[in-house]
Amino acid sequence: MSEEELIQLVQRIRGASGCMVDLDGLLGKFEANVQDSTASQWIFESSTGRLMTPEEVVRKAGVKPKP
Numbered sequence: 001m002s003e004e005e006l007i008q009l010v011q012r013i014r015g016a017s018g019c020m021v022d023l024d025g026l027l028g029k030f031e032a033n034v035q036d037s038t039a040s041q042w043i044f045e046s047s048t049g050r051l052m053t054p055e056e057v058v059r060k061a062g063v064k065p066k067p
Contacts, residue, residue: 001033003063009033010054013043035062 001009013026031037039061042052052060 001029001063003058006030006033006058006061006063007054010043010057014054030061033064034058035064036060 009026009030013023013030016023016026027040027043030043031040039057042057042060043054044051046052
């Protein structure tokens, strides 16, 4: 996935409501396409007290290079 697609995915995850299966699938897709697989935690929490923007989350996680 491109950086822009990942940013849109983070926005979709933050806006998701309802079924946990759907959210788990979206998070799995995010984690599979970034270099830091623990980065999904940054979508929902921040150690600084300020929630990172979707762009910041994706840049910090690093886009996984395509094989």
